Each structure stands twice: as C-alpha cells, then as structure tokens.
Amino acid sequence: MRGWRTDWTVVAAIALLISGFIAFLMMQGAAPSSVEAQGGLPRLGGKPDFNGIWQANNTAYWDLQTHEARPMVAQPGLFPNSVVLAAPVVGLGALGWVPAGRGVVEGEEIPYLPWAAARKKENLEHWLDRDPEIKCFQPGVPRAMYMPHPFQIIQSATKIMMVFEFANAQRTIHLDKMDPFPNVAFMGYSVGRWEGDTLVVDVTSFTDATWFDRSGNFHSDALHVVERYTPMGRDVIRYEATIEDPQVFTRPWKISMPLYRRLEPNAQLMDFRCVEMVEETMYGHLRKEQLVKRWVGKTMIVDVTRTIPPGEAVHERYISGNPPAK
Amino acid sequence: MGSRFFAALTRRFVAFLTPCRLRRQRPQGVQKGLKGPVRVAVLAAPFIVLAGVVAAGQKPPAKPAPAPRMPWGQPDLQGTWFVMEAVPLERSAANAGREFLTDEEVAELDRRKATDPGRNSRSANSAQDVSGAYNAVFNSILKTSKRTSMIIDPRDGRIPPLTPEAQQRQGRGGRGGRGLPPGAGVNDNPETTAQSPRCLGVQMPFLPLNTAFAQGTVMQIVQSPKTVGIYMEDDHAGGGNRVIYLDGRPHLPANVRPYLGDSIGRWEGDTLVVETTNFASGFRGSNPQTFRMIERFRRVDASNLRREITFDDPLTWTRPWTVLIEMGKTDDRRHMIFDSACHEGNYGLTGILVGARREEQAGKK
C-alpha cells in the first residue's frame, strides 16, 4: 500500500495547511486587540493593550500617606487634642470628613528637606486657599492618575494619550523619538518605552504649581517622575511612580497602587469641566456686588464676607513649590 | 508546472469527496490515511486559509506619498495637523461663482499680509494703543488659500438661509450670547467681562476662525482600534480634548449634554465618519436639541488630512451645509502643539475685575 505520506499531493496539501495555519496565527498578532497570546492579556502590536477607561480606587487623592479620618477643614474641639469641622464645612457633617486610608508611599515617609516639611504643614493648614485642585488647575503627574474620576487611555504604537474626566485634562506619552521639549507644562512632558510588558514613562518639564494630593504634598519645577505601568491581568495595572526633586526632597521616593479598568459596558467619561464651577470661589470676592452672602439651614445660618487682598497679593494665583529665594 | 500541480491537487480533492469514484479507481480498496470528513477538512483547510490570507493581506495599490495605515489595517490619522492656509468661512460677494482664486490674487494677498505692520503699528490714541497689544511677532499670519470659502456645500459657498423659526429665535441679534443682567456693567462679574477668555475650553466644531492667534488651527490625533482622541489647542479658550468612541455604542441619553457633545464614530472604507449629538449649546445659534454634526476625516496622503464637517439642524437652517478644512503636517519630531492651560494662567481676569473695583472705589466710574 502506498502510504499517504508518500503521496505528493497529500503532502503538499498538508504543507499548505500548515503554512496557512501559520499565516493565520500571524494575522491574529496584528489584528485589533480582543484577547489572546500569553495569559489572556489583550495585546496591541505585541504590547499589552491598555486602551480603555481606568480609575484608581483608594484615598491617595486625599493623602498619599496612611491617615485616619479627619476634618477637611479643622478647628480645635471642646477637649484638648480634639477637633471638629471648621466653619467652611461644618454643615456637611460626615461628608465633611476625609476618609481614612492606608498610604501608597513605599516606606510611608515622604523625605522632605526641612524647609519643605514646614511648607507642607502650611499647605495643609491653608488647604482651602492653596490646593490647585480646588481651583480646577490641571492636576499634574502623578496626581491625575489617582483622582476620584475615571480617565481614558488611547494607545497606539507611537503615542499614548490619556484624557482625564477631571477638568478635561490630557497628557500624551511619546513612544517615538521627539526633539527636546521647549517649555514647561502642568501635565509635564512624557516620553515612554516598553521594557518587556512594562510601560516605563519619564516625565519632566513640570511647573511649580501642582500638588500630589489634597494634603499639601508638593514639588518644585525640578520635579522628575518615572512611572511604570505593568499589567496584572486584563483589567488591572500595577502603577508605580518614582518621584525625584532635589530642591524639595532628600532622596527619591516611590508610590504604587493598582489601577482598575472600568468594566461597565456603558463606561464613558462624563463632563467635569470645573473652570466654570470655580468662578464664584475664585473670583466672587471681585464682583461688584457680592453674589453668595447667606445661607439659612435648620440649625445654622451661614453669613459670608468676601474680602479683596491688598496690593499685589490679589493677583497671586498659586503658591510656588520652589524653595524661597535667598 | 504550477497549474498542473493544482490540477492534480484538485483532482485528488474531488476524489476524496466521492468515495465511490475512489473505490472504482482503486479496486484494492486502498484508502488514504485520512478518513471521511477529516479528509475533507484537511484538504479544504489550506484553500480556505490561503484564500483568507490573500484577501486579508490585500493592500491598496501603492501611490506616490501614500496614506499610511495602522498595523491593524485602519488608515492612520495620527499626528499633529495644521490648517496651513487661511480660508474664509463663507465666499464673499466679490468672489461669487468662483471656487478658487488665481495664483496672482493669492500672491497679492500674501504680499499685503507680509507688509502689513499689524500690531507693530502703534496708535496715537492711547485707548486704541492699549488694546493693540502685543507686538506682531505673537501673531501667526497664514498664507492665503486659493479656496474662496470653507463651505463646499451649498455650491455658492454661503451658509443656507435660516428657517423662519430660527430668524425669530435669533432676532435679538448676536449669536445667543448672554445679555448683561439689568443695570450691570460689563466688568461687574467674571461671567460678563470684556476680556474674551473665561478659559472655558474651545467649543465645537473646532473651526479655524481666528487664524492670527492660531485658534482652531492646530490639532493632535491619537488613534486606537476603538477610540480616537483629538486635542485641539486654543491658547485663549483653554483647549479641548475629545474622545470619539468607535465601538458602536449608542449616544448618551438626551438629558446628558456635554460641552463638546457626544461623538460616536465608525469607519466607512478609509473615511472616519463621526456623528456628534447631545450638544449643550448649538453652533451659530442652532437648537442644541436638534443640532448634529457629522465629520468625515480622510488621510489623503502622508502629509494631508481632509476634514469635512456637515452642520445639520432642520430647526435652524433650511438645509444642511458642509465645510472642508484641509490640514497638513510638518516634521513629526518637532513639538508643534502645546497645552493651553488658559485658566491656570488667567491673571487677566483678576486684573480686569480688581481694576474695575479700584476705579469704582476711586470714584472714577
């Protein structure tokens, strides 16, 4: 019996089948992501596909360090070492308290230089006047990554654009070669590369005007951030950011946290265009006639006085994170 | 040789499908190693897969400076795109019936632009001089386009007539801008100050209507298989970031009206078609409930992008109308688009308000 293995037409057919199958597999690698390859990770051009809507789920946006619940704005309570909600928030009750949370700082400590540690304390005490988030300023990096708002990642082979629901902010990570960046930017300037399945992003060219959280943690314009995005599965990214700023800190330090994919089928960025929302807060004291004056509740009446800071102080829009001039 | 090979293969394939015939050819009853349906599958598979590979690998025929494609097959719209030439929105009466200027006319207009001192010229009238800030170097003067209008449909290059209802609605004049509260002055409140930027963000449709300040002329596109991000730079409005969903989702519910509307897109061949609805306010006084915008993006070649926008509101215009915005790109390595960060740096708004308050205190008003 002539074996089928020696029948050339069958051999040819099987060879075609095998080569066709290989070609089929190659096409799958180039196709838009759905599933497949190692570990069921979605891939785009062989790299982890981070396209989609993501959000952190922790209290880092309030305070990077481990903290107990505390008033958003505090004043001394009845007994020594007790605090109560202060006037700007006393009507909010439980909503006026910062939720407790474990920190995201490795080693728990933020290694401030002495002048900067004092500045951080001031920032926390004067949070309402100073926090750039309250003014709807673009949050900078890494703060934008753990705001209590989702963000969209739009990833191609050469660029990764992240659009943030908060303030419609945006940053673009350049994976291709670019000339040096000529200015500074609130969201910095990001250059990325892949190390295996980890996206490594180098961020520089910051302003001195953003913070890291709502607790007054800050930086100067010498800030340098290195981020690492490592997939921990289809729907979780391990996010790490190493923060370096020799004008403010004694050494680099690091934060890390998971970023979770928003899995709702109708997940979408909504508008949080807060520039108009903050006009009364930021400029209400400059109206010809005060607009927000009085509020009457069941057990409380709130009367508001606005005042125009004298001289040049009225023009101050933010407190610089740079060291004080000598 | 090749055709004989395939002829033999086909013969064999057919033979396997018809066992009777096979038995007739091989009286000894010798069967090939693979049986029945498996046989069919084994021999059919390479043809099917081969056909698929050939079809999927089909690329458009090479052209000079072809439009690139993403690795996953869609046209590549990415890059920083510029409106390279100044085109008026509507065709002027002087240019009626002419879609294009002549080269001589373009050269003359450019010559005038080059020699116009613009903001470098000072005014002896100090009120005018103050308003004339700053030096001309801060402006961008685009070369003149041969096109006489952005509007390509209707053919006369003019916005179609308003419906009677719209004429009534807009009868008050202006384009639905908020009036001042009764008795109020322009600089009494941030919402009404004379300074144009409240930095609320650039509005759709991101039209290049003030090319001297580069507003609406610089745009960045980043693209993934199911989403497209568009950033429009606008230093005096605060920029705008759009996310366009290509996953076939429905539009947002009618009670959600984002500032930039809701953009859903799909590919029609090599054209990205984007429909935007759910506007908070209507373009040029149109009705936000019925106004919708349809864009068509097409990468013409490596350096050119075509963006057509159709404006449609049966309650405002007697027919839809379409503009064409032609965009080009420069060197991809250079940084040519920057953040707007208008609100963060908006010292001017404070300055205007506090200046007005000080003058009132000094009894000047």
Place this chain on the structure above:
Amino acid sequence: MRAKPIIAAAVLAGAALLSSHAAWAHHAFAAEFDAEKPVKFTDATVTRVQLINPHSWIWVDVKHPDGRVENWAIEAGSPNILLRRGITKDTLKIGTKIVVEGYQSKDGSLRANGRDLTLPDGTKLFLGSTGTGAPYEVQRPGVDTEK
C-alpha cells in the same frame, strides 16, 4: 490689465481676513490696563519669564531715575506661536536688558502690558524667531525675519 479688477476684488475680499488679525477689539485691554497710565521702562532687567497662556509674563527689575528698583510684571502675548518657531522658555535670558512700553494696570499694582517690547537697540523681542520656521506662515520682514 483685465486681471486687475479681479485682483482688486479678491484683495478687498481678503481685507476681511486682514482686519481680523489687526483687530484692536480682540484684546479689550482697556479693561485691565489704564490708557491714561502709560509707562516706558528703558532700564528693565529680566528676572523671570513665564511662557504661559493666555498671556506670557516677563518680570523685570526696573531701575528708576531716582535709583529705586521695582519689580514689575509685564504681560506679553501667548507663547504657543513662538514655541512653534523655535523660541524656548530659556530664549529670553535672565539678566537681559529690555525696553518696555506699555500701560499700567488699573488697580495700580506693578503690572503693565508690554505694548512694545524691544531690546535697547530697538530690535523687537523674539524678532525673527522663525529660525526653524513654520512653513505655512507668511514671512513678515521685521517680524518673522530680520529686516
């Protein structure tokens, strides 16, 4: 020549374009700065530059004839167009002497709009910044190129 009327018509039509870029009305600075308080600083030394939107700011130490030195904030134009032409945040160096003509802010603070910013020799600041060039722009002598 028969072409002339058509050119003239096109030029008239183009005048609408020109007027939009020369529009005094765009920046209503009469609202922030005081037309009745002109300033001219011939001895102003740059201490800080912020290339930001909507307007850049240049801080200068102004030496007055009586010897006083005051630090003034001078408002300039949006930087994005300059950045496209090759200007960077470091182009205007700290310590550079410039001449500022403008109008002081209405609230009397040490702020002025830089109506005309030049070097001491009269050259406009950021002149000829089209080193690399934005190829789609009309090249204006004395603005985009050296005269």
